[in-house]
Amino acid sequence: MKATKKYNFYAGPAILPESVLHQAASAVTNFDNMGLSILEISHRSPNFTKVMQDAQLLAKELTGAGDEFEALFLTGGASSQFFMTAMNLLNTDETAAYINTGTWSTKAIKEAKLFGNIVLAASSEDDGYRYIPKQLSNLGNAKYLHYTSNNTIYGTQYHQLPDTTLPLIGDLSSDIFSRPVDLNRHAVIYAGAQKNMGPAGTTLVLVRKDMLGRVKHQIPTLLDYRTHINKGSMFNTPPVYAVYVSMLTMRWVAQQGGPEAMASHNSKKAAMLYKEIDNNPLFTGYARKEDRSKMNVTFNINDETLENAFVEACSEAGIVGIKGHRSVGGFRASIYNAMPVEGVEKLVDVMQTFSKQHGA
Numbered sequence: 001m002k003a004t005k006k007y008n009f010y011a012g013p014a015i016l017p018e019s020v021l022h023q024a025a026s027a028v029t030n031f032d033n034m035g036l037s038i039l040e041i042s043h044r045s046p047n048f049t050k051v052m053q054d055a056q057l058l059a060k061e062l063t064g065a066g067d068e069f070e071a072l073f074l075t076g077g078a079s080s081q082f083f084m085t086a087m088n089l090l091n092t093d094e095t096a097a098y099i100n101t102g103t104w105s106t107k108a109i110k111e112a113k114l115f116g117n118i119v120l121a122a123s124s125e126d127d128g129y130r131y132i133p134k135q136l137s138n139l140g141n142a143k144y145l146h147y148t149s150n151n152t153i154y155g156t157q158y159h160q161l162p163d164t165t166l167p168l169i170g171d172l173s174s175d176i177f178s179r180p181v182d183l184n185r186h187a188v189i190y191a192g193a194q195k196n197m198g199p200a201g202t203t204l205v206l207v208r209k210d211m212l213g214r215v216k217h218q219i220p221t222l223l224d225y226r227t228h229i230n231k232g233s234m235f236n237t238p239p240v241y242a243v244y245v246s247m248l249t250m251r252w253v254a255q256q257g258g259p260e261a262m263a264s265h266n267s268k269k270a271a272m273l274y275k276e277i278d279n280n281p282l283f284t285g286y287a288r289k290e291d292r293s294k295m296n297v298t299f300n301i302n303d304e305t306l307e308n309a310f311v312e313a314c315s316e317a318g319i320v321g322i323k324g325h326r327s328v329g330g331f332r333a334s335i336y337n338a339m340p341v342e343g344v345e346k347l348v349d350v351m352q353t354f355s356k357q358h359g360a
């Protein structure tokens with residue numbers, strides 16, 4: 001029996017473009033017309049080596065990275081980058097500054113503390129991470145400033161890079177390729193694939209090579225960025241399928257017109273949904289207006305006793321994945337690159353009908 005395709009608003013793993021899913025499915029049975037599945041070929045085969053090279057080229061092209069950057073496809077999730085960034089860039093007697101805009105930043109700070117002196121440049125913890133702090137302090141002798149570009153759980157997003165001349169390290173896990181990025185301001189950006197770039201299993205890291213080789217301590221071989229730079233992300237067996245599907249998704253982004261085109265598509269979708277949240281008397285947005293995310297739209301229903309009924313109404317319309325993160329509650333509609341305008345229209349429609357039915 002053929003199930004009808006749902007409108008997928010999950011935060012991650014998340015929606016992928018239909019055309020990518022079809023190509024990915026066909027490669028499972030016959031990849032590149034090899035008469036083999038992509039799941040059963042050597043990662044050293046020319047067909048896969050080409051996939052890895054294409055993935056690296058696309059990642060650099062879509063971020064405008066010059067030759068001073070290397071694109072790596074690693075394992076261990078974005079969470080491993082919380083420690084790998086500090087381990088590779090910071091000496092124990094050096095200082096790095098961090099901005100705390102939520103759960104993921106907090107985790108990054110905890111791990112970085114294992115490798116050096118970590119100072120807090122700003123935090124929005126005082127208001128439930130509803131905003132992006134603009135005033136920075138303690139940057140003094142910091143080697144870099146770490147920030148989280150889009151706060152997947154709270155629904156806030158940087159609309160301007162942090163105001164500093166320090167090299168930035170950016171966690172772009174939930175908004176990579178959703179808009180152009182000024183890579184020249186960065187030492188490293190990283191992104192777990194499963195939000196806006198592909199399936200779970202690989203993490204993209206773009207690292208500026210001249211930031212490396214300056215730490216005194218030993219780094220385990222697999223955790224040293226230079227190992228992966230030297231081996232083209234093939235030091236050990238890479239997550240073949242995750243890299244392949246990420247490559248297909250990046251190719252799709254390029255075909256759509258790249259991050260600029262994605263940015264206008266995403267702005268349009270976000271504007272539609274926030275407009276409904278602001279106009280509909282039943283709902284209230286979670287994040288402060290000026291810092292609202294165009295990827296994860298967080299909102300609450302004013303009468304909490306209607307929460308389950310709203311989830312039910314969504315579900316009847318084929319909408320899944322809009323329950324908020326367990327730490328925030330309410331609702332979260334993730335509207336990544338692959339979410340069509342039609343999906344957002346459907347959600348807005350359900351919100352309007354629901355509000356009429358419930359006398360608002």
Ligand SMILES: *Cc1c(COP(=O)(O)O)cnc(C)c1O
Pocket residue numbers: 012076077078079080104148150151152171172173174192193195
């Ligand atoms: C999901 C997420 C992470 C964690 O990613 P993993 O790949 O599960 O380790 C880190 N940062 C942000 C911003 C995220 O959204």
